[in-house]
Amino acid sequence: MQDVSYYRPSSIKEAIKILSEHGPTAKVLAGGTDVIVQARERTKKITAFVDIKKIPDVMGLGIEGHRGLTIGAATPMYQIYNHSGVQEEYPAIIDSANIIGGKAIQGRASLGGNLCNGSPAADTIPTLIVLEGTANIIGPNGERKIAIEDFCTGPGKTLLQHDEILISLHFKRPAPFSGSRFIRFIPRNEMDIAVVNVASQIQMDGNKIESSRVAIGACAPTPLLLKEISNFIQGKELSQDLLENAAELFNNLITPIEDMRGSPEHRVDLAKTLFKRTMNDAVIRSNGEKVQ
Template structure:
């Protein structure tokens, strides 16, 4: 590993200035659970680490008066899933945040870091997509918002331009009678990268008989985590039934364009995309009904 510099800005302005000053060799450091390892293993050349853990907007999370939730990009997963309100209102975030790494990792790792690492198999991104998350980005030319499903562009790559920084992610307030869930499939029971993962968010009619709307996302089946609009459309307005859910699962499986590698075969992943989509829809329904 080559020697590198470290700076710790105290404000967003200072962070943007630091990123601008150091250009392409600068890298944002949140929890560091990916980027430090990548630097150590020579998979990323980093000249300057810009640590954003001293910036309040990046490390806190809060609910808006409208019931929305804004999560700082460097807020550690453990704090998020340990929060009673988050557990109550956004259980799918807890699903994701509580299975990324072990407890030590969760005390450092953040949703923002997971998103900016932009792995196709990231265990939070399908959830962020299903929940309709929006990325709050700041850069030399000001602020801009990008829906999470448009954030990743390729394995390890995303829409952030030189000098830009992900500050936080905002989730709209959950609709009435809604529920969401995330699940991943791994061959072991822990310490593994998803072969496939999936998240669903569903809003039901007041009597629970029909889907009002739904958002489905699957991961590790394409170069980026996939928002599968067709799967949500297969549910919206339809009765809550096994046939409807099977149709949504089939849509997710169809959308999957996986590869074969050491973690699984393309055929296995396509199949699992359907299996997991079905699982997460059923869990989301149960949560919507207050089960």
């Protein structure tokens, strides 16, 4: 383990002061399932951990009527997928939170941590993007909000400055007749990194697609919002032919890498399949029905 100092501030102000004084090698510690491993394996230089879990603003979650859902950035996954309101209204978040690592990881890992770690294959980010999530950030110069689709800038890189803290994530109330779904492909059934993952959100008007959002992970340096797909299907009657034709757009939209998890061709094929499956499931959910 690198020679790290440990701080446990009880307010945002105090935490930002410590981060500012230490410089970029001080890291926010939430669940620690990424940063503690990075400190031990020396993949990043880390000299201080600023544990934010005693700051009330970053812990817990709640739905406030029409104002939507706010999730504290450090809230562990198990609290998120056990929340009945999230199960009811934001099932794609459950799809993602339920498959991050094993149960012992879910006891600690957080949405904020998954987002700030900035992995191209992160399992929550496509979902956060299609649900039009907003990141609430506080730094020395005050508060700012960033749309989650803009948050990641490259592998392990985000717009968050070293002395800023991601406080919470906010999601608006889902529109009537809308549904969302996240699916990832991995060679085993659990505990692995996605070869490809896709989240889809859809709002229906009868059999017509009112609007949609599709995001994909593990196919580019960051998770991507694919507006081209939404533009193609928007306003049209839902059919399997339409989804097949839309899926063909993936040929030119993504240029995935070749690695031990899969070839570019394999990833494009998976992207098409996962797109169709997530869309069909999102439509089922838009009718208030359960999938699987």
